[in-house]
Amino acid sequence: xxxxxxxxxxxxxxxxxxxxxxxxxxxxxxxxxxxxxxxxxxxxxxxxxxxxxxxxxxxxxxxxxxxxxxxxxxxxxxxxxxxxxxxxxxxxxxxxxxxxxxxxxxxxxxxxxxxxxxxxxxxxxxxxxxxxxxxxxxxxxxxxxxxxxxxxxxxxxxxxxxxxxxxxxxxxxxxxxxxxxxxxxxxxxxxxxxxxxxxxxxxxxx
Numbered sequence: 001x002x003x004x005x006x007x008x009x010x011x012x013x014x015x016x017x018x019x020x021x022x023x024x025x026x027x028x029x030x031x032x033x034x035x036x037x038x039x040x041x042x043x044x045x046x047x048x049x050x051x052x053x054x055x056x057x058x059x060x061x062x063x064x065x066x067x068x069x070x071x072x073x074x075x076x077x078x079x080x081x082x083x084x085x086x087x088x089x090x091x092x093x094x095x096x097x098x099x100x101x102x103x104x105x106x107x108x109x110x111x112x113x114x115x116x117x118x119x120x121x122x123x124x125x126x127x128x129x130x131x132x133x134x135x136x137x138x139x140x141x142x143x144x145x146x147x148x149x150x151x152x153x154x155x156x157x158x159x160x161x162x163x164x165x166x167x168x169x170x171x172x173x174x175x176x177x178x179x180x181x182x183x184x185x186x187x188x189x190x191x192x193x194x195x196x197x198x199x200x201x202x203x204x205x206x
Contacts, residue, residue: 039063039071039140039203043158043166049079050157050196057145057173059106059184060158060201061099061166065138071203072129074142077156078121084150088115089176090126092134092203093141099165101186106141106168108180109134118146118153125204141168142201145176157196163189167198 039062052058074090091111095104110132116124134140146152161167168184176182187197 037205038075039069039205041158041166041200041202043197044160045156045200046159046194048157048159048194048196049154050199051080051154052144052146052152052199053171054147054152055145055172057143057170057176057182058198058201059093059141059143059168059170059182060198061168062140062142062203064098065134065136065140067136069134069138069140069203069205070132071134071140071205072131073125073204074144075123075125075202075204076144076199077123078118078153079156080154081120082118082146082148082151082153084148086115086118086149087113087147087175088118089113089143089145090115090201091143091176092130092132093143093180093182094134095139095141095184098139101163101165103186104165104168104184106143106180106182106184108176108178108182109138111143111176113175113177118148140203142203143176143182144199144201145173155199158198158200159194159196161187161189161197163187169198 092109093106114127165186
């Protein structure tokens with residue numbers, strides 16, 4: 001293989017440099033390697049928690065799939081239990097574009113109202129595994145909506161989105177088992193604060 005330093009022709013050098021820049025550009029694309037067991041947001045979890053708002057749907061961007069994926073569970077961690085009769089849904093959703101500082105419409109891929117009891121703390125997930133093939137090229141989101149009868153649970157949370165749209169909210173959303181689509185709104189964030197913005201939702205493959 002000819003090394004760049006051995007090239008004397010200016011056109012050859014330029015061609016090699018252009019190829020290297022193209023490789024760098026491709027490497028910078030935010031994509032998801034589906035070989036790990038867990039797909040999660042690149043936003044930080046700084047040890048904060050969020051008390052969820054009844055009827056609000058939270059959507060967390062997990063990335064652009066580079067290969068077909070078969071995520072089975074949406075997982076999150078309850079730090080303070082909710083009370084009363086439980087209504088809750090989780091699911092996976094897609095958007096036409098990556099986060100881009102604007103609101104987006106989210107299309108349901110799969111969802112369920114069968115969620116572990118939120119009247120106790122700990123790791124929670126859908127009670128039965130999803131069985132769905134999600135193709136490469138999908139902008140994948142995890143979604144959660146809770147509407148407990150008495151009080152809502154507090155959940156380990158993500159921070160520092162800086163209004164980029166990697167977290168979207170739908171206030172007063174219908175159940176996530178509905179047809180959708182769901183209108184996701186970016187979170188306006190002003191000065192930097194270590195504040196909880198949305199539940200830390202993750203996809204697991206087992």
